Amino acid sequence: MPNFHEATSHSYISVRKNSFYLDWETQPKNFKAYPHFQLRFKIDDFDELTNLNLIGGITYEKKYPQGKYYLRTNPSAGGLYPCEIYLQIRGLNGLISGVYHYEPLSKTICLLYEIENDGVEYYFKDKRKQKGITFLLSSIYFRSSWKYRNRAIRYILLDGGHALGAIYAAMCVMKKDSKIVFDFDKLALNDIFGFREDEMLMVALSSSIETEQETKQIKNKFPFVSGCDFLETNNFIEDAYKASVLYQSDDIIELDFFRKIDTNTLKNSILNRRSIRAFKKIAITNNEFLFIINNIFDFAIKHKVDIFYTVHMVDNKLQGLYKNQELIREGNFSKKSSYLSLEQNIGGESAATFYFTSNEEEAYQKVNLLSGFLAQIIYLKSEIKNIGCTGIGAYYDDEVKEFLETSNNILYLLAIGK
Numbered sequence: 001m002p003n004f005h006e007a008t009s010h011s012y013i014s015v016r017k018n019s020f021y022l023d024w025e026t027q028p029k030n031f032k033a034y035p036h037f038q039l040r041f042k043i044d045d046f047d048e049l050t051n052l053n054l055i056g057g058i059t060y061e062k063k064y065p066q067g068k069y070y071l072r073t074n075p076s077a078g079g080l081y082p083c084e085i086y087l088q089i090r091g092l093n094g095l096i097s098g099v100y101h102y103e104p105l106s107k108t109i110c111l112l113y114e115i116e117n118d119g120v121e122y123y124f125k126d127k128r129k130q131k132g133i134t135f136l137l138s139s140i141y142f143r144s145s146w147k148y149r150n151r152a153i154r155y156i157l158l159d160g161g162h163a164l165g166a167i168y169a170a171m172c173v174m175k176k177d178s179k180i181v182f183d184f185d186k187l188a189l190n191d192i193f194g195f196r197e198d199e200m201l202m203v204a205l206s207s208s209i210e211t212e213q214e215t216k217q218i219k220n221k222f223p224f225v226s227g228c229d230f231l232e233t234n235n236f237i238e239d240a241y242k243a244s245v246l247y248q249s250d251d252i253i254e255l256d257f258f259r260k261i262d263t264n265t266l267k268n269s270i271l272n273r274r275s276i277r278a279f280k281k282i283a284i285t286n287n288e289f290l291f292i293i294n295n296i297f298d299f300a301i302k303h304k305v306d307i308f309y310t311v312h313m314v315d316n317k318l319q320g321l322y323k324n325q326e327l328i329r330e331g332n333f334s335k336k337s338s339y340l341s342l343e344q345n346i347g348g349e350s351a352a353t354f355y356f357t358s359n360e361e362e363a364y365q366k367v368n369l370l371s372g373f374l375a376q377i378i379y380l381k382s383e384i385k386n387i388g389c390t391g392i393g394a395y396y397d398d399e400v401k402e403f404l405e406t407s408n409n410i411l412y413l414l415a416i417g418k
């Protein structure tokens with residue numbers, strides 16, 4: 001597999017040599033809309049779908065002279081929102097069984113295709129009919145590559161992980177189980193969903209119960225609908241996706257991040273979550289820190305993600321660099337962390353900054369998606385404790401590696417604090 005992670009590294013020099021100028025007037029559209037004549041259903045009209053808007057709904061509106069700008073339940077690199085959510089509903093009271101597209105602006109689901117004995121399960125390893133909801137997450141890469149060029153291959157995966165975490169959290173509020181499915185025939189489904197090379201499926205989450213019967217292949221392809229108003233093809237990203245889309249993975253069913261949190265508290269944290277823009281440099285307590293990281297490290301290690309972190313301001317916890325749970329170097333690395341985050345203060349003025357890393361090459365998509373997923377959990381648990389959080393996708397790759405003394409790829413940084 002070509003090393004497209006290394007090929008998209010930032011360095012002190014590369015960032016300064018880059019003369020790319022961004023004209024915000026040319027930002028591609030970031031809401032996919034199916035044609036007006038397709039059947040749509042208001043989510044709020046169905047008891048079975050109560051709280052479904054938490055999967056990716058709009059939670060904040062900013063007004064500018066040029067128009068409105070919307071923020072959603074999931075964070076997104078640059079606020080560009082490359083992800084789209086599709087869901088297959090089977091056997092839910094009062095709803096037509098079929099494949100739908102989620103439309104956050106109108107809080108509706110748009111019916112793309114009615115299912116009977118066929119369905120998306122056919123493209124999964126377990127082909128049995130799933131009664132309930134099966135989510136499929138795609139990415140329309142140009143929304144992100146428009147700004148970040150080739151490095152967007154990283155952001156669409158991290159964003160996908162955040163969106164996956166948002167869906168998982170919504171399912172917890174809806175008191176439904178979740179199973180994350182990485183290993184399914186994404187290429188066949190891309191084709192059936194009518195996608196061209198610009199939209200690509202990444203991961204699925206099934207919130208349903210298996211029945212005995214196996215599904216059949218979906219009979220008809222859905223028509224192509226563009227997810228953007230225009231497209232600049234990026235061959236690097238298309239090739240990187242194809243080179244990394246096939247990998248083996250078991251489904252993940254052990255998901256236990258919010259069990260002890262009551263659903264109202266979780267719901268409020270989903271609705272109020274925002275990325276913090278600057279820290280006041282106030283310490284957090286060790287108990288708050290332990291609450292936020294509970295279950296994170298064991299889960300990460302199991303799935304080949306190593307998490308390092310620098311502690312800057314956590315009461316009763318030594319300042320220093322930690323790997324997973326262990327202190328590996330004592331010291332105040334606040335300034336260093338800011339520098340490494342492409343000189344963003346937020347990286348070092350935090351209580352702690354996490355570094356998600358992995359040496360996994362085969363399942364490159366999976367470890368990136370899972371880093372975003374865990375980061376979403378950390379965002380929501382921080383919010384519950386009134387602690388700020390922000391993802392940091394911009395950092396000096398090689399210098400971070402040197403600082404951590406690791407040969408792992410550096411996938412993502414995340415800062416928490418007050």
Ligand SMILES: Cc1cc2nc3c(=O)[nH]c(=O)nc-3n(C[C@H](O)[C@H](O)[C@H](O)COP(=O)(O)O)c2cc1C
Nearest residue numbers: 071072075076077078079158274275391392393394
């Ligand atoms: C993958 C990813 C990378 C990000 N990188 C940065 C970053 O380098 N610096 C920063 O200040 N914010 C970063 N953010 C935060 C976004 O700017 C923020 O999510 C977006 O503006 C939407 O705002 P919200 O999170 O408050 O909803 C990142 C978010 C994600 C998901």
